[in-house]
Amino acid sequence: MKNKIYLPNGTEAQEACYSEFPIEEYNTNPFIQALPPIADKKTIIKKLMTIPTFKEVERELDSSYRMHIVKRLYKLFQPLPQHVRIWNMVFSLVFQGYLARNPFDKEYIRYVNATGKQIINRTYDLSNKTDFRTTANCGLLIGYSGMGKTTTMNKILNNIPSVIVHDTYRGQHYNQTQLVHITLQTPHNSSLKALSLQFFMKVDEILGTNNFKKYVSRNLSVDAMLPLMGIVSQNIGLGLMVIDEVQHLQNRGVLQMMNYFVTMMNSFGVPVIFIGTPASYPIFQNELRIARRVTGSGEIIWNNMGNDNEFRLFLESVWKYQWNRKFTPLSEELIQIFYEETQGISDLIIKLFVNVQQMAIYSGKEEITIEIVKRTVKESFKMMKPMLDALRSGNPYKIAKYEDLRRLEETHNKKTERVEQPVKIIKKEIIKGNQMVNLLTVSNNPKQKIQRDYTDDDIRQVYIKANKLGVSPYQLLLEKGYIDEMSFGQGDDFL
Template identity: 35%
Template structure:
């Protein structure tokens, strides 16, 4: 138990859980009530914000709206309900022998902590124990939705519950991402960081500084599980765990089984089939290690589940011309994605993104099988080996592809833009001054002055200079200033020789509009060095002749 009296966290509200053994235990009765399958489906379902008025937004804004689908779209399936029910049971069962109201709780706590302090965590690993805690594994290919579903389920539970009567901060669940190429010590470090963030305590500095031994770090992890009444530890991306660095699979598995059997914390491993298969044989030998079995997380089958998923997804089109989903589109999407939800949603988004940017008319803003296939070929080449393996049922190939990292949606958006064919503008902008209105006025002023008989290469810098001084000038004011400057220049050439006269300023952005023999024009147009330009034009000073003379 913790001596903390910190009330920054929500205080426990004890609810009727429907079973006497649950209601009598404050660590369980403080949890949300057990949900029915219908309530689970409602709690997990997510839909993005969508309004018909958004179809009238400019295309560059609509492409941002499409991104909502990757964050706020989730369709609960039967396997999601199963996962919620299993996690619900794992959390509650881990507390059955840890009731802070009973006298035996403190004795058990002290005996376990004594074992922890001796760093002898695996002494009774295969003994018969009465631990009600259990464990399970969730194995499946990347992008199938394992982590997303687990996160949604876990977030239906409080992160921290404060029990004033027992001076305890209860952590019902803690999710730890296994570090890439991680060892057992790296996992312990990740645990300290995750728990520290949850409680706003720097456990990393407290337990991981000074090069502690792996045995000491393991003991501290177990101790913290008891102090903060952790009910469930979820270890995600378990395929990153390095058996060699951990001292072999026995050491890692013994540690996890200790958490289940001795510390009485339920454990869930999430990873790819190949990684979890390495641990399966040893894990199953420990009592209760596979008490709740394993869940093999597969792609969506090509049946009513796939149909339901697309039915929910299809209305979210931010396109001027929505198309109805037909059999061809349904089959093409499954052929390309093989029913992997992450790929389906991202492919659907990127196809809309490209349809908007490529369309010349509103009618052309539409999805098609050809467009979807082209986007897939351009943006999803990295996952094609895995999808081919799924298509042909090649399990060996699937395991080889299990460490694939899916490209981020943002990167795919950028790549989609790079793939687009550049469209020429409707007219050439002669003077670039920033705002479209300024550019249109400038071009009109230049045409007007040219119609007066003034050369265009003279009119352009005059107009640019006028707008540089005051961008809010009206057309007649621009023409007046430009012609006045021209008249002053023509009538008073001697003014240029006066030391106190101010030259006509031409902004750097307008140098390209000057006459071809102007050095500023040459500088703006150069592709190499200025020296090379001067040599090419033959305007350099004849220094060699001077030296020879």
């Protein structure tokens, strides 16, 4: 068992205990060997699972107590396949990022010493090429608000020691405090200086150091701060930087901020994970250097759950925690209404289940019914109604009003159809796995008409339907909700 150590400022750290890995290149680096073992899928699920305290006898308690007890459900964490993917991405980035930063590698020691002298003498130039070849990459976690991105990341990082204290490595004295990971919040104004100051303050808070006082002054520019952040990262063996709420970069400072993170990876070897809502995705699509690194290590798109087995697994894992006097079995009708009213957003599923139980207790019904679910939604989900209505409609125009709800695969994976000349489409069918798959083969034949199958949300479908019905395309587009009718009363002013 690994011993705990407390730093002078009270931070809990872990005494380094070195493991041997089946991967040869991991066994010569104390930064890597001090990390936890690489876990299999079963172990990952076990480590992430959090189950609230539950006793059936509590159902007999007075309603005033049960109104409080039901909120234990907010502690529940049911691992799903997406959580396992995120775990593997995080661990891979940390392990791989340390490969080029071996504190016992002579070339790396030489690079760190030379870089440190240049930064202190203010002669360091970020644009200069060096012999240091980084192994750091970045990960991207983009998903709906309410799917648990930050919660999941925090639970995973809780399974990696934040601070590791080294003393002796393979018989050699090795005095080193290793900060494995740090999480920063993107400033609302996209200020690089605010992010830099946050970095120094967070490191000092965790390790009890005085880097902020030592390096930061009122007139220090961001260009001067970045190398100082780099040298601090090298000195503390920083393994991973997590940047949360990156959608705040949407308005300004995007290019500068991306240059900032690329420098942290290239010059100082620190891997970065970006967490944000779908509103932040265009940032990474437009930044080739980041996109290239994300492609090499991990891009996880986390949309809401569909009405499928994953959603049912999640709902079933929650359903057994009922504190109403009468236990209500999970029926198909209840499954459908819970999906309809939450659209597969995990945070809303939990909140609806808590509020439904409280409503059942408060009303005296003491059981979950369709009527109570509808009443709860009407009274407790008022603010969410426009967003959920947009999701239910499947209308891209309505969903586009809420950037945090945009399904990324609909915009990211679609390709523009381009036809150089009329083609003949021949339909063939093959069996792939357990599913029938349609293949379309084409042959040049200018006499054949082009036939296309448009998706339900394709605006061209509306135009085709309008022609068939003999009505105005504009009127049909208006009815389908793709455009707004801009009408003004006589007393309205148009500015």
